Amino acid sequence: VTNAFTDMPLARGPVMSNRLMLAPMTNCQSRADGVLGDDEARWLLLRARGGFGAVMTCAAHVLREGQAFEGQLGIWSEEHVAGLRELTDGLRAAGSVSAIQLHHGGERASAELTGMPTVCPWENGQSGARMLGTGEVENVASAFVEAALRAQRAGFDGVELHAAHGYLLGQFLNAEHNRRSDGFGGSFAHRRRLLDLILAEVRRCAGPGFQIGVRLSPERYGLDTAEMIELAESLMASGAVDYLDLSLWDCWAEPKDVRFAGRSLLECFSGLERGSARLGVAGNLRSASEVQRCLDAGIDFALIGRAAILHHDFPRQIQLDPTFEARALPVSRDFLAREGVGQKFIDYLARWENFVV
Numbered sequence: 001v002t003n004a005f006t007d008m009p010l011a012r013g014p015v016m017s018n019r020l021m022l023a024p025m026t027n028c029q030s031r032a033d034g035v036l037g038d039d040e041a042r043w044l045l046l047r048a049r050g051g052f053g054a055v056m057t058c059a060a061h062v063l064r065e066g067q068a069f070e071g072q073l074g075i076w077s078e079e080h081v082a083g084l085r086e087l088t089d090g091l092r093a094a095g096s097v098s099a100i101q102l103h104h105g106g107e108r109a110s111a112e113l114t115g116m117p118t119v120c121p122w123e124n125g126q127s128g129a130r131m132l133g134t135g136e137v138e139n140v141a142s143a144f145v146e147a148a149l150r151a152q153r154a155g156f157d158g159v160e161l162h163a164a165h166g167y168l169l170g171q172f173l174n175a176e177h178n179r180r181s182d183g184f185g186g187s188f189a190h191r192r193r194l195l196d197l198i199l200a201e202v203r204r205c206a207g208p209g210f211q212i213g214v215r216l217s218p219e220r221y222g223l224d225t226a227e228m229i230e231l232a233e234s235l236m237a238s239g240a241v242d243y244l245d246l247s248l249w250d251c252w253a254e255p256k257d258v259r260f261a262g263r264s265l266l267e268c269f270s271g272l273e274r275g276s277a278r279l280g281v282a283g284n285l286r287s288a289s290e291v292q293r294c295l296d297a298g299i300d301f302a303l304i305g306r307a308a309i310l311h312h313d314f315p316r317q318i319q320l321d322p323t324f325e326a327r328a329l330p331v332s333r334d335f336l337a338r339e340g341v342g343q344k345f346i347d348y349l350a351r352w353e354n355f356v357v
């Protein structure tokens, strides 16, 4: 039986010492120029020391114009490497595998923050984003690859491509709106082409030891659930990714698409051919028993988001006490500060519904 504290070799790179990965979480603690901030480093290091087998950073933008959040981590310049190098040294010393999430906001980038127009796979009347030209799509692909190589130079064990939540890579997957006719839109094969291209190029340039993951949303954001299932299976079975990270928000929810009624979203993916890739899920996992329920359902590892904000040592807690459950929300600012959540992150969380008293 797999439990949360069975170690997890991946197809490449270092072994995770358990089945718990810190979920990528925007925390608004980087400097205005995208350089890693001290509070952000502290937040992540404390989670590594708290027992997470792998720590993933927040979404980090790969081009200046891709920034979506104030205080967002950047990885679009060599200036970003030194701070990240210090972080990865610390994570490794704490025994944690490290990954950085690579992101471009696309139409959801902030023109106000970047001072640059927002872009999108299509001409977007609603958001005002301009349609990317074909050459610009190729530049986006190069930016993701260069960011991955920067991450490798900074000492990360791997990268995760953020293709979930309707940001740029997810916008290309959009079945409703991406009708480009230049080979990057229209048919499903063409809508996924940018993602496929980046994956192949990162693998070719970063070499065989580097871990590559992809985060997908299974629905909403103009996505077709059947296509996302097909995409997930082909990415895993072909060996294009070392792991897939499904962002479910609630692991036990049923798909909105009635064609998949009667089972959970998680079950739509857990039976797929996986090759040597690993499958992880994020979605309101708050206790030892919920993590175990995912593993029992055939999932390889759990990504922990909000419960890891509340408890820097969530892994240690569930290891010591199988009845452990994360504290109920909302919590006080003092409580968060004691868990190594900095003031700017607390301010950001205060904008989430019912998080901070």
Ligand SMILES: Cc1cc2nc3c(=O)[nH]c(=O)nc-3n(C[C@H](O)[C@H](O)[C@H](O)COP(=O)(O)O)c2cc1C
Residues within 6 Å of the ligand: 023, 024, 025, 026, 027, 058, 059, 101, 162, 164, 165, 215, 247, 248, 249, 282, 283, 284, 285, 303, 304, 305, 306, 307, 349
């Ligand atoms: C404060 C906060 C920031 C987040 N930022 C990101 C992000 O940068 N990238 C991402 O892919 N998901 C992000 N998410 C989603 C989480 O990674 C996770 O999938 C989600 O919170 C569900 O897991 P949980 O129920 O354990 O929190 C964020 C979630 C929270 C609560």
